[in-house]
Amino acid sequence: MIGKILSGRYEILEQIGGGGMALVYKAKCQLLDRFVAIKVLKDEFVNDDEFVRKFRRESQAAASLSHPNIVNIYDVGVENDGNNQIYYIVMEYIKGKTLKEIIKEKNKLSIENTLEYSYQIAGALENAHKNGIVHRDIKPHNIMITEDNRVKVTDFGIARAVTNSTVTTTSNVLGSVHYFSPEQARGGYTDEKSDIYSLGIVMYEMVTGQLPYQGESPITVALKHVQEDIKPPRELNSSIPVTFENIILKCVQKRQADRYSNITELIKDIKRVEDNIGDFSMEDTNNYDSHTKIIPAINVEDVDTMKKTKDIKQVKKPKKKDSGGKMVFLGILLAFLLATSIFFGYFRLKNFFVAGDLITVPDLRGKQEEVAKKEVEDLGLQFKVVARVKNSEFKAGEVISQNEDPDSKVKKDYPIEVTISEGDNLVKVPNVVNKPLAEAESMLNDEGLKVDLQYENSDTVPENTVIRQEPNSGESVETGTRITLIISQGEEVKSVIMPKYTGKNIEEVKKDIVKLGLVVGEVREEPNDNLEKGIVIWQSYNQGTTLETKTAVDLYVSSGPIGDTDNDNGDNDDNNESGNKESPITFTLTLHQDREETRIKIIRIQEGISKIVHEKTYKADEGIVTLTLQGKKGSQFEVYYDDMYQDTIPKNE
Incomplete structure (x- = not known):
């Protein structure tokens, strides 16, 4: 890959990283003159059509995210390389280290750093979740820390593309399994709370320096996520505030419903701990009402000791021997009446005090x-x-x-x-992505499903082809369900205003045409007495014309003074052979008097070949211009005033 240029602009310089799905390279964007990072899909995934479709779709969705803690995605593309195809993502180039590298270097992070990083990671996830994107592969390897200590989360939307065919036993995948949520390990439904679980594992590792679950294989680790309780982090690091431990433990609950309901609630709790970092005795009482808590049991021996101590302090009064039984009976009766009053009084008072809440x-x-x-x-x-x-x-x-x-x-x-x-009459949604619209509608109708259409532009999917579908293929739905198809309208057509290029250097003009989104068309050299070589003397669209992007612009460029080239360029040899020699032809042209200058250009059409034979600017006070040019019998001359066609003059007929 080193030295390759992708999309005609990204020059691969060096490899800077790699993972289970892709290799990462540092590259130079020649158009914008900046460094970028390019993630190139590994060969084993290129042949998985379903994965490639998801990879491109999810990467394009992730490119819409904009947040200071998310690595920017600039471009997504595919490049043909002989018999192979290169799928790649162009991203923001980050100078820094991964969070995994920092944890390895420091063994474990300080409470302050852990809270700061956790807050920034959660902020990135909040932005993604609000835009309908779940990461599904949060781990320290996908989190960059810049030189100025800013978090940058990478690979948004890419993990969602992973299918069962991509799960292997490589060390890279094993790294992901350590951070899997139980529902991911089971292959169940994943949502925003799956990211919250993975972030909880990352926080655990940052503050303890250890992963909560270890095993000899990915399956062993995955089973522990599902079956085993996590070891409280304070048992590994007693300096962790109780409040922060409570946050971590709530994030890593087995049941999704027991975790934070959304990432915003988690951010609030992290911020609360950050603001009170000096008070390690602070308890988190927010959850006591909503979840079952383990409350220390009261020791019976301690109760007996307290009772004996109280009895010793009491002043004992002499009692008559025959009244002891009555006193016991009376005590029991009073206790029963008191308990009954409290029991019934509780329900009356309960409604009075809390019913409103x-x-x-x-x-x-x-x-x-x-x-x-x-x-x-x-x-x-x-x-x-x-x-x-x-x-x-x-x-x-x-x-x-x-x-x-x-x-x-x-x-x-x-x-x-x-x-x-989900009803009883269910069908599986067929995969119609990248299918022509007519074929997609037919496939869905055959399954008893209805179709809704939406349209959007695409640089990669042909016009009238399905870009994506909702619900996704493979999902079970009831017959009659409406399937939304997003259909490509082709590339987005933009308009640009044609500049004036005549009189400018051809190389500068070519760059500007590409920058505008236009295409450099035919470039033809013509001799010119007034302009040096390489200067544009004619453009196919006048200045101020509105053009669509991708329009080709033809240019005529000066090859230097005309000199005697018309007589000595070899044409006369053909003339002698054909018996049709060029002869002088005289023109009399009247200049425009309503403008100070007029540029006259004359194009000779001779034997099917067009050629500029005269181009010069004249002052209005010259009035009439007389020109003598060379031409064969049957030649025609097109006259242009300031690039505006005036007349065609037939000669030698």
């Missing part, structure tokens, strides 16, 4: 997902879909069950978890 859970069963979600969120509760299953009793999209019974009381922001029916 509780929300009644609605009955969501049988309601469509969107209707149920709106009803729950309007009440100030969270709506969580934990599963989608095939069910014959409920129509597709209806709520089958909910974690809280109808009419039960919960606090504000409490998550209501539901299971959604």
Whole structure:
């Protein structure tokens, strides 16, 4: 790859990294004169058509992200190299190290650095999640730390392209398995909370210097993510604040519903710990009401000791021997009455003190997902879909069950978890990406599915071809479901205003034409008495003309003074052989009087060949110009005033 030039502008300089899917090179963008990083897909993935399609689609989606903690993607392309194809992504070039390298160098990071990096990583994820992109491969290897200590998260959208065929037992994939969420290990549904889990593992490694799960194979490590509880980080590093440990442990919960509901909540907690980093005794009480906590058991022996101590301090009064039984009975009776009063009083007082803070859970069963979600969120509760299953009793999209019974009381922001029916009459969505529109519609209709169309421009997908589909191929949906197809309109057509190139150097003109998005067309040299060699003397579109990008612009360029080339360029030999010699022809032309100068250009059309035989600028006060030019019998002369066609003069007929 070293020395190759991709897309006519990216010169590969050196390899600077590599991973399980791609190799990374430093390159020079010749057009913008800057260094970039180029990630080139490995050969073993180039032959996986499904992977390549996902790779390009997800990379293009990730290119839309813009955040100070996300590596910018400048370009996505493919280059033909003989019999092979090179798929690549052009990214921002970062001077720095990966977070993995920094952890290895320092063994473990300080609490302050860990919090600072975690905050920036979470900020990058928040931006991606808001744009509908889940990373799915958060690990220290994909996190760059710049020389000024800024986090840059890489590979957004690329991990989503990974299919089962890409999972191997290489060390690179093993590195990813250490940060997999349980649902990824099981091959289940992944979402934003999968990124939260992986970030929790990264925070754990930063602050302890160790990974929570180790194993001899990727499968062993994946099983531990699913089955084994994580060792609390404070057991490895006692200097970790309890509040920060609570954040990490909440991120790495096995059940997605037990983690942070979104990355924004995690950011708030990290910021809270950062602001109170000096107070390591601070406890996190935010979760006590929403999740089960392990509360230290009360030791019975300690209770007995406390009771004995209290009895010793009390002043004992002499009692009559025969009244002891009555006192015991009376004590038991009073205790029973007191307990009963407290029990019934609790429920009366409970409603008085807390009823205003509780929300009644609605009955969501049988309601469509969107209707149920709106009803729950309007009440100030969270709506969580934990599963989608095939069910014959409920129509597709209806709520089958909910974690809280109808009419039960919960606090504000409490998550209501539901299971959604996928219906019973299901079909798998066929893959129509990169198919012509007519063929794609036919395939979907054959499965009993309906089609909605959306259009967008694409530099890589031909016009009237499917760029992507929603839902994706392979998903099970009910017959009659509407499948959205995004159709290519071809390259986006932009307009540019044609500049004036006459009188400029041809090399500068070529560069400017390409920069504008136009194409350099035919470049023809013609002799000229007034302009030195290499100067443009004619352009196929006048200054100020509106052109579409990719339009070809033809140019005539001066080859130097005309001299005697018309008589001595070998044409006369042909004339002698054919018996048709050139002879002088005289023109009388009247100049425009409504402008100070007029540039006259004359093109001779002779034996099917066009050639500029005269070009010169005249002052208006010259009035009439008389010219004598050479031409054969049957030649014609086109006259242009300031590049505007005036007349065709037939001669020697």
